[in-house]
Amino acid sequence: MTPVLQLENLNKAYGALQVTKNLSLDVRPGEIHALIGPNGAGKTTLIGQISGALTSDSGRVLFAGRDVSRLSLPERARAGLGRTFQITQILPEFSALENVALAVQAHEGHSFRFFRNAATDPSLNDKAAAILADVGLGDRCTEPAGQLSHGEKRSLELALALALEPKLLLLDEPMAGTGPAETERLTELLKTVKNRCPLLLVEHDMAAVFELADRISVLVYGEIIATGTPDQIRASKEVQSAYLGEEDET
């Protein structure tokens, strides 16, 4: 099966600090590929390089059979790369529904439409409401997004990404800062998202990672030291000494 996303020898340095070193990785159709690693391993930088928010120094990003290395963030989003952010990025003054409706209209094509009122456009609102219901925010549609709880904002961000009907979803620590109950709910939610598109999941919550992931890659100091099934990763001595072992000590 040809991978949806293929990274070939990606490099990124900030001055003398090499954050991504000759990194290669792929995400296959239908899978959840988790990326784990200690703080400062370069996970968020890598997500930035894949999504187009950061430019790579060298290497290629192949997405859906196409070299997208030189495309900008919006161009890659239009090509079908959806993403969420480690620090939630929503539009706080818009209602939850307006947030998702903007995503729906972005997916429909250009927005140089000046006259029709967007707030009363059922073709936008119905779709947006359906997606919000899918992520469990069906009864929070009219709430200003800034007023939502932290976990709800996480779900809203997921809804924004899903509205683009992405071919691949990049999730940067979706569970960060959420309580145990929320984490469980989000885990269940991500299981349903998996039916829509493959996921590249960066996450610190190991319970969630081992429950969700089909494959796991371990990133340490900008290098992938292991890739494999959850069982393989759990058994790997190298991973334990580099990463999982440290977790046990703390």
Add this chain to the structure above:
Amino acid sequence: MIPASITPKTSPLKASTLVPLILFLGLALVPVYAQVFDDRFMMLFATRIAVLAIAVVSLDFILGFAGLVSFGHAAFIGIGAYAIGILSEHDIWEAWISFPVALAAGGLFALITGAISMKTRGVYFIMITLAFGQMAYFTATSLSAYGGDDGLTMWGRTEFFGTNLFANDISFFYLVVGCLAASYLLLRIFTGSRFGRVLAGAKQSELRVEALGISPYRYRLVAYCISGMVAALAGALMANQAEFVSPSAMSWHRSGELIVMCLLGGLGSLHGALLGTIAYLALEEVLSGTTEHWRLIFGPLLVLVVLYGKGGLIGLVTRRPGK
């Protein structure tokens, strides 16, 4: 199933409907008042307000609504005014020629300067729009064929198919108020459209909007051109009102005043800008009549409104208790 409340119905008595309705009704009744009390000053004063309000509403569209602090907006007014003045020097008085030229000139200046300015953000955007504004100002002062520093006196007003629509006090007033109402309505429709939603979204989080696959640049540039054209319309009317065009109309002081009027009224609603213009000019008129040191009162008063009347005057009017 989608609850009915999702698609909001606009009730006819909402403040965002009521406030502009009252303001426009009030403006429309000024000639009646002026006739009854034989008050020509009021008539001219209201005309001045309405002309300037067109420019302030256009500024609010990009500053308040789209979040782009343009500090060179007076340049567009000046360009519109000079278009009318220069054409009149060449004996072209017909509105069907001069007004489209004025609007096109404003739009073109916005397109060129906007395409460059929009590459920057924040303070840099403010500074670069200020720089372009000053460039326009100094260009006008060096137009020696058209009066240079001293400005350009027009020997009449624009004609409309040979009628004196522009020359009569009352008909000119209604023409200006009509232009104001049309500009306001058009921009307000734009703010509610898909286009407007992109602008408002990009103001809140550019990164988020880009991750949705939208590049805000083109949308902002188009908004800037629309705003520049509307401001040029204000300038074209201003030239007719004064029958005089001068570089001082595009100085940075004037750009600053326009921003203050926006802030005073409250940002982003468009009718806030209208209210701000009325309040600013009225206050200036009243205070400058009482004492020659009126700026000592005027300045702190503006600071107080911006500090404590969060959301400007429109915020004071529409604020509901407990919210």
